[in-house]
Amino acid sequence: MRILFQGDSITDCGRNRELFDSMGTGYARLVKSELDFLEPTAYEFINRGISGNRVVDVYARIKRDIINLKPDVMSILIGVNDVWHEFGENPNGVDADKFFKIYCMLIEEVKAALPDLKIFIMEPFVLEGTATTKEDRWTGFSTEVPKRAAMAKKVAEKYGLPFVSLQAGFDKLLESAPADHWLIDGVHPTCAGHHYLKTKWLEAFRAL
Numbered sequence: 001m002r003i004l005f006q007g008d009s010i011t012d013c014g015r016n017r018e019l020f021d022s023m024g025t026g027y028a029r030l031v032k033s034e035l036d037f038l039e040p041t042a043y044e045f046i047n048r049g050i051s052g053n054r055v056v057d058v059y060a061r062i063k064r065d066i067i068n069l070k071p072d073v074m075s076i077l078i079g080v081n082d083v084w085h086e087f088g089e090n091p092n093g094v095d096a097d098k099f100f101k102i103y104c105m106l107i108e109e110v111k112a113a114l115p116d117l118k119i120f121i122m123e124p125f126v127l128e129g130t131a132t133t134k135e136d137r138w139t140g141f142s143t144e145v146p147k148r149a150a151m152a153k154k155v156a157e158k159y160g161l162p163f164v165s166l167q168a169g170f171d172k173l174l175e176s177a178p179a180d181h182w183l184i185d186g187v188h189p190t191c192a193g194h195h196y197l198k199t200k201w202l203e204a205f206r207a208l
Contacts, residue, residue, distance in 0.1 A: 002044045003205075004071035005031075006058060007078050007122075010188060010197075011049025023047045026189065027197035034202065046071065054082045060159050061104045067113045073208065074117060075164075075201060077150035078103075079124025080187055086144070087137055088102075096144070100151040107159050120162040120204045122197075123149045125170050127179040129186020141186070163205045169196060 003012050005028040013026030014165065023029040024047055032045045040143050048065040050057065055078050058065075066074065074087060077098070090094030094102070110117060126145040132138055157164035182193040189197060 001042065001073065002046065002069070002071045004066065004069055004074040005047045005049060006066065006074055007049040008053040008081050009049065009051035010080075011077055012051045013047075013049070013194075015047050015049070017189045021046065024049070025194075027194040027201060030038070030194055030198035031201050031205075034198070045186075048080060049077075052081055052085075053078065055079070055099050055102045055106070056086060056094055059102050059159075062106060066110055067182065068118065070114065071117060073205065074119050075122055075204070077122035077197075078123070079152055080126060080145055081127075082148055083141060083144040084187070087135070087140065087191060088132060095152050096147040100149050103152065103155045104158065107155060107161070111159070118208050119159075120164060120208070121152050121156040122164040122201070123152055123166040123205075125149070125167040125182045127170055127174070127186045129179055129183055131188075132186030162204050165198050166197070166200060169200065 010026065011028055013028065014023035016197050023032050023045060028045070028047045035043050035074065046069055058078055068185030082094035082099050084093070085091070107119065110119070124145055126132055128138060128142050132141040136156035146167070170182055179186065182190060184190055
């Protein structure tokens with residue numbers, strides 16, 4: 001079984017672009033380590049997360065990094081950069097309606113090309129941190145990321161795909177430790193944060 005992880009820097013997590021099967025240091029690697037231990041040789045893992053990607057960027061590389069790879073299972077975690085890229089001198093974010101439209105196009109084309117592919121969609125998330133509160137950005141992050149999350153859930157519902165809720169879990173984790181214990185800067189997970197993502201990923205995978 002070939003498993004594909006798709007998304008942005010949270011999935012990318014420093015993977016080596018020169019190695020086909022480099023997993024980076026985040027939740028994708030943790031998933032691989034657990035499944036490889038429990039079921040040796042049963043799975044092949046591919047990470048194609050790219051730091052900085054928005055949904056339009058994933059769509060732009062749909063053939064090279066999804067269809068041509070012919071995965072059996074794919075998870076997608078995208079959305080925070082669609083908000084983040086709106087800040088700064090040259091805004092280039094993706095508004096919620098366009099996010100939904102492009103996400104739908106992505107899923108439809110992938111399903112048409114790979115009708116047996118099992119897909120699950122992971123919820124974008126955000127906490128207060130050094131990146132998300134910089135230059136008074138928290139209002140934008142805290143209002144806009146949930147809109148992308150709602151659209152991601154709407155996409156999952158439209159196509160009958162599993163949706164992995166993540167924000168509520170991160171919010172709950174704040175009861176036991178501050179935000180920077182889970183997310184380095186409000187966006188990128190720490191080791192503990194990636195462990196949480198791994199746990200939620202495996203729950204979704206085992207329910208497929």
